[in-house]
Amino acid sequence: MQFGFLLEQVVNGLVLGGYxxxxxxxxxxxxxxxxxxxxxxxxxxxxxxxxxVEITKxxxxxxxxxxxxxxxxxxxxxxxxFILRRFYDADPILSLLVTFxxxxxxxxxxRIIWGAPPISAAIPQAFRGSVFLGDFLxxxxxxxxxxxxxAVLIGVWLLLHKTSFGRVVRAGIQRPxxxxxxxxxxQPYMTAIVMLGVxxxxxxxxxxxxxxxxxxxxxxxxxxxAFVVVVIGGLxxxxxxxxxxxxxxxxxxxxxxxxxxxGEASIYVLMFLVLMVRPRGLLGERIEKFE
Amino acid sequence: xxxxSRRTLLKAGAAFTGASALGFPSIVSAQAARxxxxxLVPLTxxxxxxxxxxxxxxxxxxxxxxxxxxxxxxxxDLISEDSVNPATxxxxxxRMIEQDGAALLLGEISSASSLTIMQVAERNKKVxxxxxxxxxxxxxxxxxxxxxxxxxxxxxxxNAVGTALKQKGMMKGKKFVTLTADYxxxxxxxxxxxxxxxxxxxxxxxxxxxxTDVTDFSPYLLKVRQAKPxxxxxxxxxxxxxxxxxQYAEFGFPYPLVGFNLNTGDAWAMGEGNLxxxxxxxxxxxxxxxxxxxxxxxxxxxxxxxxxxxAWIEYITLKMIAQAINETKSTESDALIAYFEKQTPFDIMKxxxxxxxxxxxxxxxxxxxxxxxxxxEMKDKWDMLVLxxxxxxxxxxxxxxxxxxTQNPCNMKA
Numbered sequence: 001m002q003f004g005f006l007l008e009q010v011v012n013g014l015v016l017g018g019y020x021x022x023x024x025x026x027x028x029x030x031x032x033x034x035x036x037x038x039x040x041x042x043x044x045x046x047x048x049x050x051x052x053v054e055i056t057k058x059x060x061x062x063x064x065x066x067x068x069x070x071x072x073x074x075x076x077x078x079x080x081x082f083i084l085r086r087f088y089d090a091d092p093i094l095s096l097l098v099t100f101x102x103x104x105x106x107x108x109x110x111r112i113i114w115g116a117p118p119i120s121a122a123i124p125q126a127f128r129g130s131v132f133l134g135d136f137l138x139x140x141x142x143x144x145x146x147x148x149x150x151a152v153l154i155g156v157w158l159l160l161h162k163t164s165f166g167r168v169v170r171a172g173i174q175r176p177x178x179x180x181x182x183x184x185x186x187q188p189y190m191t192a193i194v195m196l197g198v199x200x201x202x203x204x205x206x207x208x209x210x211x212x213x214x215x216x217x218x219x220x221x222x223x224x225x226a227f228v229v230v231v232i233g234g235l236x237x238x239x240x241x242x243x244x245x246x247x248x249x250x251x252x253x254x255x256x257x258x259x260x261x262x263g264e265a266s267i268y269v270l271m272f273l274v275l276m277v278r279p280r281g282l283l284g285e286r287i288e289k290f291e
Numbered sequence: 292x293x294x295x296s297r298r299t300l301l302k303a304g305a306a307f308t309g310a311s312a313l314g315f316p317s318i319v320s321a322q323a324a325r326x327x328x329x330x331l332v333p334l335t336x337x338x339x340x341x342x343x344x345x346x347x348x349x350x351x352x353x354x355x356x357x358x359x360x361x362x363x364x365x366x367x368d369l370i371s372e373d374s375v376n377p378a379t380x381x382x383x384x385x386r387m388i389e390q391d392g393a394a395l396l397l398g399e400i401s402s403a404s405s406l407t408i409m410q411v412a413e414r415n416k417k418v419x420x421x422x423x424x425x426x427x428x429x430x431x432x433x434x435x436x437x438x439x440x441x442x443x444x445x446x447x448x449x450n451a452v453g454t455a456l457k458q459k460g461m462m463k464g465k466k467f468v469t470l471t472a473d474y475x476x477x478x479x480x481x482x483x484x485x486x487x488x489x490x491x492x493x494x495x496x497x498x499x500x501x502x503t504d505v506t507d508f509s510p511y512l513l514k515v516r517q518a519k520p521x522x523x524x525x526x527x528x529x530x531x532x533x534x535x536x537x538q539y540a541e542f543g544f545p546y547p548l549v550g551f552n553l554n555t556g557d558a559w560a561m562g563e564g565n566l567x568x569x570x571x572x573x574x575x576x577x578x579x580x581x582x583x584x585x586x587x588x589x590x591x592x593x594x595x596x597x598x599x600x601x602a603w604i605e606y607i608t609l610k611m612i613a614q615a616i617n618e619t620k621s622t623e624s625d626a627l628i629a630y631f632e633k634q635t636p637f638d639i640m641k642x643x644x645x646x647x648x649x650x651x652x653x654x655x656x657x658x659x660x661x662x663x664x665x666x667x668e669m670k671d672k673w674d675m676l677v678l679x680x681x682x683x684x685x686x687x688x689x690x691x692x693x694x695x696x697t698q699n700p701c702n703m704k705a
């Protein structure tokens with residue numbers, strides 16, 4: 001019986017990891033290609049949630065989760081074109097400061113538009129409740145999220161590994177100078193990567209709005225965990241981030257099973273241990289420009 | 292000509308922006324003809340949402356008092372800031388008294404922050420009205436002569452909901468699992484809950500302590516299911532209650548979810564059809580009495596939404612303070628303490644008048660259990676709750692639901 005319960009926690013942790021993944025993957029991509037630690041990433045997650053709650057009122061949940069990431073990705077174009085682009089070659093501390101500033105501005109903007117109190121959102125009737133497989137229990141809604149994350153993951157992997165777009169991006173991560181020497185401008189690729197990254201964050205926000213509290217500071221709450229995932233996974237590695245997200249979800253679940261009070265601390269301990277053994281993260285590659 | 296590099300300028304600019312985000316102390320010019328009152332409430336973090344309502348309430352009270360001529364003919368200068376956390380709350384409280392010259396302090400929702408402000412108040416011999424903190428310990432072992440407590444304490448919330456559950460046959464012989472906030476407030480609430488369970492033949496079969504930064508409850512919910520309780524009981528605070536209720540509805544467990552603490556601001560954010568069960572409240576904007584109705588109307592007109600219970604408590608507290616200063620013609624702590632310790636009755640927009648109990652400085656007042664309105668019956672999105680009968684019942688002494696001297700002893704140093 002004890003084993004069954006534990007397995008339940010592991011599976012639940014994997015689902016939770018999937019949700020962290022939506023945020024962390026974009027963060028990792030933007031860092032790998034542009035060299036920018038995007039502290040404003042959480043703000044796009046929050047915007048995704050708010051916009052989706054608004055759209056749900058008029059067009060329903062299905063349209064909301066599709067349109068909200070698109071709207072946020074369009075905002076991402078402006079973000080990349082007018083802000084990030086100026087900082088690719090600058091001291092990293094400057095891009096940290098500017099994205100931190102954007103995060104604060106975005107949080108306040110949300111407060112001005114939607115107000116400080118949280119806004120309400122609910123799961124569509126069809127996805128309420130749990131599914132039982134034998135004695136195994138899954139939240140129906142989380143299964144939906146898991147399916148969406150899997151689809152996104154396959155899509156992004158195919159994009160990066162099976163298209164010419166992906167080849168340029170991957171080459172750009174390792175040797176931007178060489179890509180430039182071949183006569184390819186990386187900037188339009190960077191715009192696309194930022195759109196993809198913030199769009200995924202918004203998708204996470206849209207799907208999590210019904211089961212978490214939608215309030216102005218929600219972006220700041222998620223960004224820490226997303227960073228932990230990116231750091232554990234290692235920069236520049238697609239599967240590193242995937243592995244780390246799952247690991248973080250599972251470790252948290254198991255810790256809560258045995259020692260509830262240590263649940264939130266466990267992921268930082270995990271990060272500490274991984275960095276002790278592998279300073280570059282689990283599957284982090286050696287990237288020349290960051291050494 | 293001195294030239295700065297772009298980088299230096301940006302760094303300096305960023306440092307400046309950062310510093311102003313942390314908040315410069317408000318610069319207030321010394322004006323003898325004004326009474327300064329310090330107000331602290333969390334505007335960020337898990338209590339930030341309800342804190343923003345508290346700020347609206349206290350501002351409205353100050354504006355009304357000033358419009359009608361002020362206190363003793365002097366205008367109120369309200370200094371209202373984000374209390375952030377216990378350490379910052381204490382620093383800001385000290386600064387408000389020492390540098391800004393605040394005559395007294397009010398506010399706070401977090402029991403942990405309230406405790407540190409209480410210590411500042413005692414050290415500086417200034418009165419502090421703790422408006423939203425609910426931990427019993429603040430009125431008991433941590434009590435002091437300069438601190439007054441306006442919100443209902445944990446024991447009252449447990450009594451209000453527990454009594455309602457007893458009437459529904461959801462107490463005697465039932466198995467409970469509790470999910471409790473892991474800080475002074477939660478520990479204290481759990482203690483009160485345990486006392487009620489054992490006095491009423493209920494058993495506690497599981498008890499999870501939950502850190503205040505948890506936003507995903509799924510691993511805890513799986514543990515709840517493993518315990519197979521009859522009733523699940525939420526002892527969380529602030530927006531964690533919202534999160535738990537949303538995720539509890541997501542999993543759709545058959546065990547009813549009830550709670551010993553809820554603020555209506557957190558209930559409004561839960562989303563349609565998610566909240567059920569029995570919960571406590573100290574005040575709700577549908578209370579049917581003329582004073583309450585007038586307040587709700589004025590507040591809704593001014594802010595475009597009805598007042599939450601923290602807006603109400605801040606409002607009535609500043610009004611009580613104004614009344615006390617006007618009648619004693621003094622802002623001296625000793626005079627004010629003596630006035631309140633006389634157990635002066637106040638109209639706080641409820642059927643029965645309230646008073647500060649002399650030995651622990653608790654505002655003794657009615658409380659209400661509530662259940663949730665069915666979807667079709669809500670007039671608007673704020674109209675969520677059905678208030679139960681006020682507790683204690685009409686004939687009973689108000690103090691009967693409050694902890695007694697032996698249950699929660701308070702020894703104030705003279």
